[in-house]
Amino acid sequence: MSKWKYKLQQLMAGRYGADDLYKALFGGYALLLVLNIFVRSPFLSLLMWGLLILMLFRSFSRNYVKRAQENQQFLRLWNPLRRKWHLSQRKVRERKTARFRTCPHCKTVLRLPVKRGSHTATCPHCKKDVSVRILF
């Protein structure tokens, strides 16, 4: 067992390995795999092979700089989506105790207590007053 582990370490030495883009590609591959069980499309199979080859190419690549740049470009697109997803989850989770509004001055998301009606809140980031209307 440790011999195989050593061989794997030798194989991966100096190679890029897995990163966030790798995980996303793997997620896309898994999604297509499940989808293809029902659809059985040769186009999806081809796309899956493409993703697999791209994943292997990236993780075995020795060009760290280029792969890291690709990952940064991916994260620049992915992180805002992830933030929106987490905020929407939080809105559902805290729906009984809080409402979320965006500050019109600095675009910071404000977490406000549920207090029905129109009132003013002070943004903790830019210290400006924000008029808030909570209907329900």
Ligand SMILES: [Zn+2]
């Ligand atoms: Zn603000």
